[in-house]
Every structure is written in structure tokens, then in C-alpha cells.
Amino acid sequence: MEKKRVHLGMMKKAEQGQRNGAPPPYGYDLIDGRLVLNEDEARWVKYIFNRYQSVGAQAIAKELNKKGIRTKKGELWSDFSVRYVLRNPIYAGLVRWNYETTAGGKH
Numbered sequence: 181m182e183k184k185r186v187h188l189g190m191m192k193k194a195e196q197g198q199r200n201g202a203p204p205p206y207g208y209d210l211i212d213g214r215l216v217l218n219e220d221e222a223r224w225v226k227y228i229f230n231r232y233q234s235v236g237a238q239a240i241a242k243e244l245n246k247k248g249i250r251t252k253k254g255e256l257w258s259d260f261s262v263r264y265v266l267r268n269p270i271y272a273g274l275v276r277w278n279y280e281t282t283a284g285g286k287h
Contacts, residue, residue: 203252204218204252205252205265205268205270205271206221206224206225206251206252206265207221207222207224207225207265207271208221208222208270215270221252224244224249225265225271227240228240228244228262228265228266229266229271231243232262232266236259237259237260237262237263237266238259238262240257240259240262241257241258241259241261241262244257245257
């Protein structure tokens with residue numbers, strides 16, 4: 181019963197466009213359960229998408245690191261972290277919830 185109630189509460193939050201416990205993606209801050217644009221980081225999200233049209237994720241990671249730009253956690257960029265930004269549906273205005281990845285048996 182408790183599991184179902186939690187699931188229903190999380191579904192309601194998702195339907196309202198709110199986050200369900202995940203940290204905010206790069207380019208956003210989480211304020212009162214809602215994503216708010218972080219202008220400084222959003223600039224670099226645009227950079228990643230624009231550069232990806234001509235170079236790969238590894239080159240972008242090297243460029244960001246050379247410029248002194250760090251990830252949300254203050255870490256160096258990697259090709260994986262750049263691809264994570266590129267694949268995140270939040271940048272297309274979508275809310276991802278209750279999804280599964282192919283790596284963890286989810287999709």
C-alpha cells in the first residue's frame with residue numbers, strides 16, 4: 181500500500197512538471213521543486229550543442245576543461261558527461277520520470 185501511494189505521489193509531481201528527487205541537470209537549479217534556468221551554466225549547454233555539430237564529445241570535454249568550466253559537481257568534463265548533456269531530454273522541454281536505461285535493464 182505504501183509503495184503504491186508513493187508511486188502515485190511521484191506520478192502527480194511528474195504530471196505537474198516537478199522533479200522527483202533527482203538533482204538538477206547542468207544548466208538548471210532546483211528551487212522549490214522546480215527547475216530554474218542557471219544562466220551561467222545554460223551558456224555552456226548551448227556551447228555543447230553548437231560545438232557537437234562539428235566536433236565530438238571528447239573534443240568538447242577537452243575544450244570545456246581548458247576554459248576552466250566544471251560540471252555541476254565541480255568535476256572535469258569527460259566525453260561521457262558531454263554525451264549525458266546531449267542525450268538529456270530536459271533540454272527538449274521534456275520531463276523524464278520512471279524511465280529505464282538499457283545499461284541497467286532499463287529503457
